[in-house]
Amino acid sequence: MQIELDFSNPGKTVREIAADFISRDPLIIDTETTGLGPDDEIIEITVIDHSGDIKLDTLIKPIKKIPADSSRIHGITNDMVVNAPALDSLWPEQLSLLLGCRALCIYNADFDLRMIKQSLKKYGLKWSNPEEVLCLMKLYGRHRQVWDEYYNHYKWFKLTTAARECSIQLPERVHRSLADAELTRKLLLFLAEPVPEK
Secondary structure, three states: OEOOOOOOOOOOOHHHHHHHHHOOOOEEEEEEEOOOOOOOOEEEEEEEEOOOOEEEEEEOEOOOOOOHHHHHHHOOOHHHHOOOOEHHHHHHHHHHHHHOOOOEEEOOHHHHHHHHHHHHHOOOOOOOOOOOEEEHHHHHHHHHOOEEOOOOEEOOOOHHHHHHHOOOOOOOOOOOHHHHHHHHHHHHHHHHOOOOOO
């Protein structure tokens, strides 16, 4: 179940939500994909813990080709995934075991969860919803407190924008799953830090 943030009744502060989630020993995940549509697939996934230890970091061979437009964004080409494992071999042996037993922290959780599920569907595989998922993009939106009148929720920011605003150094290359997972981890830790007393 995704941890829903009730903006009309804040309850816990952003810091308390982040710190509480860290106490649950979550995994941070990020994916790169062939695109954004309903037929696209994941082509890279990284799973790290909140200490930064890498549990899995791998390219994935998709069924469909990676469009040039997508390669220009993340730098992953068709040549790079030729010898990568397919998702149907990674899932039962590693991924399902990793993702099925821990709380998950994801920046833009709705997107990554959708992409994983629709990629699995191509192989006739299913993934029931993880028990706990924190969408760090939504939590950061609450932290920034910029209301979006059109969508009627706090504005969502790109991961790189959030990192810059929190003085988190960007890696040389973003839009690779390891780099973005590490930025997500650092942002989660930043949001969990106590506010300095004035």
